[in-house]
Amino acid sequence: MKTKQTITINGKVFPFKKEETILEAAERNEIFIPTLCHLKGTTPTGACRICMVEVKGARSLVASCAAPAEPGMEVKTESNEVIRSRKLTLALMLSSGYHDCLLCPATGKCTLQALAYRYNVNGRRFETSKSRYPLENINPFIIRDFSKCILCGRCVQACNDVQVNNAIDLGYRGVAAKVVTAGDRTLKDSDCVFCGECIQVCPVGALYPKDALHKPRYGETEKVRTTCSYCGVGCQMH
Ligand code: FES
The missing domain is CATH 3.10.20.740 (Ubiquitin-like (UB roll))
Structure with missing residues (x-):
């Protein structure tokens, strides 16, 4: 047997x-x-x-x-060692950009915020580094806030492996690392079809729909099933 x-x-x-x-x-x-x-x-x-x-x-x-x-x-x-490692990872992520939850559209649905709360980590352990890249706000649909990106790569996998659009990738190295389009152009000038898959999987507030700005945030809204209208495919989503 x-x-x-x-x-x-x-x-x-x-x-x-x-x-x-x-x-x-x-x-x-x-x-x-x-x-x-x-x-x-x-x-x-x-x-x-x-x-x-x-x-x-x-x-x-x-x-x-x-x-x-x-x-x-x-x-x-x-274990103690695991918790120590997680706290350090979170502290480094929080110091790697401008994670101001008060003003972030992703507050309430941000995994980094939830984990910082769970493991009692604030962003004060290390000096915060300034973002090298300005916020990108020049297309009609998606805002990219590089100061909040933790380079997890989920948006890249969603774009390339799930949607097979291959519009973005991880580029540059070290402190200059960022999510890039081919030639590091803006989304508007790239192969991006604005399907919104990257927004769905971003665990922080680095990518969000333009129309989310200054609207009720996650904890202030009710979740309903709806049809996405970004690209016309008509995917059902929450
Ligand atoms: Fe395992 Fe990121 S390394 S979830």
Whole structure:
């Protein structure tokens, strides 16, 4: 008889499916591991490092979104070392731009904000770096605020792997890194079709619909199912 493969997470034993990652096994068993860059259905990039967990025997913390679950693995998702790492990651992200939640259209639905609250991290641990790139507001639909971008790459995956528009990519390096179009032009002058998929997956307030400005924000509105009118395909969305 075939025995089920099991993994131990936070002291409890769970079965897992073939080819599942640690994150997927945890989520299926209702164990919370925070994510920022992870986009279901696409190849994990391991870019944000917020999903790090402790695995017994491993020399360092492991990115659970990219690491396959293995039989007999012992995982801790909220050990002191894990929490320390998450706090540092969040503090660095908060200092990497202008994350002023009071004035951000994404407040209430921002994953970075929610995680900062959960792990009690404010943006004062490190000096805030100034954004190198101005806000882009010259097309009719999407505002790009580079000062809030955490370079998770979800918009790039949504554009390239989900919608197959291939309009944007990660460009430049180090402190100059940003999400770019071909030739680093504005969205208006690029292959962008303004489908809005990138806005849907942005975990912060770096991308938002122009008509969201100064309108009721997430916590002040009711969610309804509707038909998107960005590109005329007519996708149903919340
Ligand atoms: Fe795993 Fe970002 S969610 S590295």
